[in-house]
Amino acid sequence: MTAQILDGKATAAAIKADLVRRVEALKARGVTPGLGTVLVGEDPGSQKYVAGKHRDCAQVGIASIQRELPATATQDEIEAVVRELNEDPHCTGYIVQLPLPKGIDENRILELIDPAKDADGLHPMNLGRLVLNEPAPLPCTPYGVIQLLRQFGVEINGAHVVVVGRGVTIGRSLPLLLTRKSENATVTQCHTGTRDLAAQLRQADIIVAAAGSPHLIKPEDVRPGAAVLDVGVSRDESGRIVGDVHPGVAEVAGWLSPNPGGVGPMTRAQLLVNVVEAAELAADAKGAR
């Protein structure tokens, strides 16, 4: 068996094409959506992701607001930038690129973001809304996973999904989305404390690997025909991405979301969706006044 590729680039391109129309409609109402990014330090991966986000903005007509601080920036200095973006009327949504340098209290920074401008859906109020099943900006990578599965007709309803990882950007919220009635999956969450990971993986209809552990998922761990989404990012000596999924999995899986080229572009597309939706909500509220 050779897996069908879940092509995130093509799917993200279609989402962006639709956003062009929505951004034009907003501009006709006198609102230009603006994405802000806060980048602290010089991590080459983070720099690349942030640059990609602003390239996407240019493609769909969203204005870009970039704030960069050195790796030596203090908690107070980062918080000052967050407060400034909360007040900036040109910035309709923004993100703080993670991870932040060691010594910075990441949660305190996330809690300071205005929930109405939280383009990542990582503010505790928005994560809480997700728990309560209330409307909220959806965390970008988790929702990118779901959209990719839907786009390629992978059955989520009733599926047993094994999520590997428990980080704040993916692992924590993906099970929340997958167990909503609209998705209706059964989820097992695995992590470094899981006793027999291979035994869990072999039960899965869908595996989402977000551990950041190179080639953790081996072909013999995958049930033939299962869908496998590689969301883990490690880098080799030359800076190239190494995913969580061993290349041999392509011979066993029914579907494979590669890395790069799978969920990464979907993450970026969902970020733009969140920015446009926040701007639409703000425009509606302004019109209603």
Ligand SMILES: Nc1nc2c(c(=O)[nH]1)N[C@@H](CN(C=O)c1ccc(C(=O)N[C@@H](CCC(=O)O)C(=O)O)cc1)CN2
């Ligand atoms: N505030 C946030 N920080 C981080 C998030 C996040 O969602 N919000 N997720 C990751 C990084 N990330 C987004 O910021 C991200 C990861 C990957 C990609 C992407 O397009 N990847 C490409 C490959 C790019 C390359 O060659 O390096 C792909 O997969 O094809 C975009 C965004 C951690 N931080």
